[in-house]
Amino acid sequence: MSMLKIFDVSGSAVSAQTQRLNVVASNLANADTVAGRDGKAYKARQVVFQTLMMGEQTSAGVQVSNVVEDNSPGRKVLDPKHPAADEQGYVTYSNVSPIDEMVNMISASRSYQNNVEVMNTAKSLLMKTLQMGQS
């Protein structure tokens, strides 16, 4: 039943996209986090996708191979009254770009939908295959 492998392939993609959405959610939640006493603010994270061969050459799934941090400097805002301000009066926020994250979120959710649709089609084809020769 070579069609059953579609569920493995698309399932791996759905789970990878879920992880990507999770990371986007963490980034967005921490968009306004300020640096603690150590001066280190939250760094935006990104997942890295990698092809995962599943036995035969026609089935290639996806896995998250790594989660990398964006090392660009955080956003600095002049706000001397803020309790987390440094000596010059600057507050360091996280380096999350909400626009990038929203774009990332839309892309991840579209890919998720595509893969769910693939699984639905495969399921209906398999159900019809099971009824072969009856009717």
Add this chain to the structure above:
Amino acid sequence: MQRLTQALDFQAQALTLRAERQRLIASNIANADTPGYQAREMDFASALAQATSKSGGQGGQAGVGAAHDAFDSTPLGLGEQTNLIYARHSQDSIDRNTVDLDRERASFADNGVKYEATLRFINNSVRSMLDAMKSPNQG
């Protein structure tokens, strides 16, 4: 017996190849966001020609005795030698991924419909074979 199954053999090969192609397209869709992934395609016509020549080759006019030998396992579907080609890509992307999602979705729908069509062909030939086996007073 072989006369009966011969008609089904071709459709069975086609169905298996359709299933493999469906899986290949699913892999491409799954890897639509993977950096460096090269989309692949199956040359369906040549794959089917290859699959049917290897199964239908031996003894088309086999007698009853040879029917058993002809029945043994010629594996369905893609053999070891592959018919996979890299898809021609329409737009370069910065992460060297060559999946064209619109085209893949279209191929997926197209292949699904053709899979169903093959399935229906099989069902119809099974039904006509069963009809031919019925005695006339059975209704």
